[in-house]
Amino acid sequence: MSGPVVKLLMRRLLTVIPTLIMVSLLLFCVLRLLPVDAAAMSLPPNATNDEIAAMRIEMGLDLPLIQQYGIWFGDMIQGDFGTSIHFRTAVSTLVLDTLPATIELAVMAMGFATVFGVLGGLWLFYARGGAVEVGLDLGSVALLSIPEFLWALFFMLLFGVSLDLLPFIGRLGSGVARPETITGFLLIDSLLSGNMATFMDALRHMILPSVALGLSAAPPIMRILRSSLMDVYQEDYIHQARQRGISEGRILIRHALKNAFLPTLSLMGVQFGFLFGGTLLVEIIFSYPGMGNLMVDAIRNADLPIIQTVGLTYCVMVLLISIVVDVLYLVLNPKLREA
């Protein structure tokens, strides 16, 4: 089994490189269209035009666009993502500080989306043909039409403000000890340092944003799981299993679900990509210190190095997710393992 996986990984990694070059080129050129003078911004407000011109030359802004891109890309390959104009710190440090928070949020949200999606899909499947189905069907369509930021605002107001059940600002409450940074993932770090209080507090902070995100990603999963289960139950091998006297529960878990999960999985990959983009708004609403907030600050300050790098990071994450999904698909579907 490892042979085909390695083959697939190599093939996918080969396509990742041109994709990244294209995305970075696009990002670079589009951002250059902004009426922003990076040189002027890097100098005190009272700098003279000569000083700005000198700065432009120093920063390489007088070079042709493609050459500027070449320099940026060359630096990036060596791990130098530039310096933030606003914060005056290395962009890589800023992104590495915030990326784990965002990944943590997205993974947890995807977990919720999977649980809601699979349970909801099974429920929809079991209710088929009955009166309940109509209601559930309408419900799932309604869910489908609610975006993540509405859920976020709603949860914040209901569970955070009115009922005061859960915290809704940041990653940790004030006065809660921050564990030392090992992986950057708060949940993992607090567990590693054995700080259960911090772990619980971080977990409570994550519930509202991740459930909001997860709920918005769940309905398509529900619906596709339901319809692929319905397709699978038409298959001969289900009929044959019943003729062998295999129980319905076993048929569902062992025979139907694994087959029905294949189309669901490819959709989940797409959903995870969307969800990762969706973290941006949710982070803003919950003042969650992730990459989304960094991005919004950077846009406000026209901080081009940060915008470029964060944009590229989103792209890398989505590519990684699709590779992971492809590998999972390969593992679950024996027919693909041949070639």
Add this chain to the structure above:
Amino acid sequence: MALLDVKQLTVSLTSKTSTLDAVSELTFQLQPGKTVGLVGESGAGKSMIGRTIAQLLPPGFAVTGGELLFDGEDLVGMAPERRRSLLGRDIAFIPQEPLSALNPVLTIGQQFREHLEHIGKGGAGWKDRAAAELEAVHLHEPRALLNRYPHQLSGGMCQRVLIAMAFASRPRLLIADEPTTALDVSVQARIVRLIGEMQKRDGTAVIFITHDLRLAAEICDDVIVLYAGRQAEYGPAEVLFRDPAHPYTRCLELAVPDVTGDPRGLYLLPERMPGLKAIADLKGCRFATRCPLADDTCHTQEPGLAEVAPGHVSACWKSFATEGITPPPAPAVAARGSEKILEARGLSKSFVTNWRLFGGASHFHALKAADFIVRDAEFVGVVGESGSGKSTLARTLIGLETPTSGTLQLLGRDIIGTDGGTRDWRQKQMQIVFQDPQSALNPRRKVGSIVAQALEVGGPRLTAEALEVRIRDLLSDTGLSQEMAARYPSQLSGGQKQRVNIARALCRLPRLLIADEIASGLDVSVQAQLLNLLLRLREELGFSMLFISHDLAVVRYLCDRVLVMSKGEIVEHGETEVVFSDPQHPYTRSLLAAVPKGVRAPQVEELSA
């Protein structure tokens, strides 16, 4: 006591307003170790009995009368848990489509283990037991097989796995629903023999469901012929085949061509079997509308099952009057021209199977240096098992594959890999009809527009009137009524769809038609109509045809000459009558030997694998 006692069993599609019987008052007994065949066209209700035994009826269907006793226990009213413990253990099933009856994401071992656990033979050492069962059905390297997935096995191997699973519990009853229909004729012979072998070992009683009367006559003790949900005839297999009492049995037998004996025509059953709704409106015998012997009594009173000989019953007012039903004379031998329509010389096609960066590649030779000629107004059959290269040949001829080497001439003109002009010309002269009539028709186009589709490209534009006339001609040529032009493919039966495909192929009057298994999967009466249609059209339009089929009897009926293919090679070719009556190549001999002939053969000749 009979192992299975079916008394007046009625299965119906029930709704608030109506009750439509799919099976009416079915009655038979099956003794331990015996085999009963259920024979009939599709829609006759053959599969209902198996589904009733497992209580896996299609939605809306239910048992509305009669009894179904297994070893004295009522299978219909039984608690689901009790039934589940019988299924797979005492009652086993072998399905029609072996490849799709195994779960594609689980290994053979995982599925076998689950089954062994269900029948109480799981636990440690299951691998040894599974391997032993697989060995009993003559599968090689059973242990390695356990780690493989269904798609890595051939259809015949999958069917053997399913047979091994079915017999792992030493069942008392086996229901085999068309277990060989999806398989090649030689594989069919081996599978049938294997089922018989296992049946003997365990003393299992078998219900063998098939559309093939000859196959049933070869392997069953008793045969039930079903028509529109009712037993037409029930009796000992040999008697029923040799001397049928019911006209339907006789018609079924005469509707299929033989692979031996004097050439004869095919008996044409008119129209189609009545559907569930139509049955409910019938007053007399259900077969009366198509019966050549029917008179007023038959149309007004339904005949009951009457004993016509000891152990032989027939539901007909005119039982044994069947000698009056004779096949029409053999079709006249058509005048063949001498003009070469298609000429292939050394035509080869190989595929790269395993390409390596270093060390070259391995090739699979799907077609090895084929030489043949198709002459004017000549029907040439191509026979062979799946994987013999028949379809590669068809795909190469119509240009879907580029041959690796060799020449191909159509009407003396080279047609390999040439420019667009030649391609258009080739398409006009040569047309293909595919096996699956459904998927070859655009579901969103009406029949009229489908058959005239070829006129949309190339050639002069026709006026609306001229187009109408052409559509009308094509429909009447292929025996379709004019109203069909306004219908969509989904509103047609399988036989009608295949006629539409033929009409479309004939639209621009090609000189050569390539037919890829176009008569497979059709009911025998529909098949007979289709074969006669092709013969009539040749007389009227004078085209040639390359007819690819795994059914040797059909090829013998239809084709002037035959090519026998094995492993990509044409191993024998010649006039059909000569090849079939005096086959030279051992492969041809084994193919012919494997065809069921309706008599209990002492032992079918073993085929080389």
